[in-house]
Amino acid sequence: MxxxxxxxxxxxxxxxxxxxxxxxxxxxxxxxxxxxxxxxxxxxxxxxxxxxxxxxxxxxxxxxxxxxxxxxxxxxxxxxxxxxxxxxxxxxxxxxxxxxxxxxxxxxxxxxxxxxxxxxxxxxxxxxxxxxxxRISGTFRAAVFGANDGLVSNLALVLGIGASGVASGTVLLTGLAGLLAGALSMGAGEYVSVRSQRELLEASRPGPQARAALPHLDVDANELALVYRARGMAPQDAAEHARTVLTSLEELAGRALVLPDLSSDEPAAPSHPGEAAASSEAVDEPDEHETIGTAVGAAVASFCFFASGAAIPVLPYLLGATGWTAVAWSTGLVGVALLGTGAVVGLLSGTSPAKRALRQLAIGWGAAAATYLLGLTFGTTVA
Structure with a gap:
């Protein structure tokens, strides 16, 4: 052995x-x-x-x-x-x-x-x-986009104006104006965007009148099949599925009837007729409204995070820094913030936080560098 x-x-x-x-x-x-x-x-x-x-x-x-x-x-x-x-x-x-x-x-x-x-x-x-x-994607999206827009746009604005040679007080006033204007614009835009998207989704959902009409449909005429065909099902499949739903009404007598998920191109075939009308309840799909978030929540998050991001490049000027010192501090502080937001996005998405952080940094600094060079072109020197 x-x-x-x-x-x-x-x-x-x-x-x-x-x-x-x-x-x-x-x-x-x-x-x-x-x-x-x-x-x-x-x-x-x-x-x-x-x-x-x-x-x-x-x-x-x-x-x-x-x-x-x-x-x-x-x-x-x-x-x-x-x-x-x-x-x-x-x-x-x-x-x-x-x-x-x-x-x-x-x-x-x-x-x-x-x-x-x-x-x-x-x-x-x-x-x-x-x-x-x-559950958090709507508000999280507004928060991340708001913070990054505030960081990048206001840094670019501050550096571009500063590079033109104007006084530091003018740079500070420009930065504060950019903060307020951008935050209001982001909040209003996010509200309209999310509100419109929710309204479009609501318009695509089956109406409550359709649920009430189901028990009174003619099984032989099978009008419900037209609904499924309008939603993209093949005529034969639509007719068969509609007939299954309608013939289940007797078995479901006395129970609350729920219209099946008509947005599905190929709904799963029920194992017995009684499951057809309730099939939408058996599928655990995320609610589109939950994914998008609320319009007010997205707007408030967008406003607050844009403002918090836009305040960072202005902070050195608020504390009295001028010239190259203010430029260096603004750029460095925004760089740290961009690394942080990029890492959070990477973490939440299940990808590499380091790669996402460096990507955010490269994009933000690249945009700021472009406006800074533009300010140098049309100005004289940093004030």
Missing amino acids: TTPTPPTRSQVRRWRQYLADERAEAAAYRDLASRRSGEERDILLALAEAERRHEQHWLDLLGDDVGKPLRGDFRTRVLGWLARRFGSVFVLALAQRAEARSSYDDDVDATARMAADERIHEEVVRGLAIRGRN
Whole structure:
């Protein structure tokens, strides 16, 4: 009988680190679950249980070499700390990135099932994060766009005017005017945009009169099929689906009747007629209105964040800085703010925060440099 080859020190160190990471990730999912309820809580607990199975794999391999428990890597510990204190969509976005970094695909000591689990875990967390992103996307979009527009446009304005050689007081007045005008414009524009989009969505929804008319339709004439055809279904499919809905009325007598989701080109076929009328309730799709946000919320967020962003390049002038000193401070402060907003966008979207931060910085400084050079062209020197 062949004696198993003892693991090398390198293997033991790697296995122990994997064990620590799995324990930390399981704890993070449990902490996230403690701040959730219902289905989301059950899903997060199921992920924690899956990480426990992975943990057992490394315990079996280590045997007597398990040693003193190690700490998870830095990013996993940060994830756990955030999960215990916040439990927000940003934490889920970090968890999504953590699952994407799994090295089990390339590790001979990890099983193919474990590698597959990690890939599926990434998609599960992505699905949970999408719910949170949908809930905040309207206001978040207005906030990010507002802050970046304030930062870039007012920095460009301040540097362009400053480079023309006017007095610092004039630069300050111009910056404050740009702050107020831009914030009012952004707020008003965001309100009109979101309000119009919500009205367009509302106009596309089935009217309440259609629901009330369903019980009185002629099954043989099948007028409901025209609705489905108008929504893009093929004539034969529309007729069959409409007939299924109408013939289910007897079974649904005494129950509240809900018109199916007519915006779908190919609604799922019900397993029995009684499910047809209620099929729209069985599909957990994000509400378009929830994704867009409210017009007032978007307008207020846009106004406030534009103003906060536009105040940053003006701040050195408010504090009495002049000339190149003010220019350097304005550019540096805006650069830090652009890095921050870019990193937040990257984090929330599940992509690299560093790349998004550098992209924001390059765009912002590029626009400001263009106006600064324009001011130098038509002016004399920095005042």
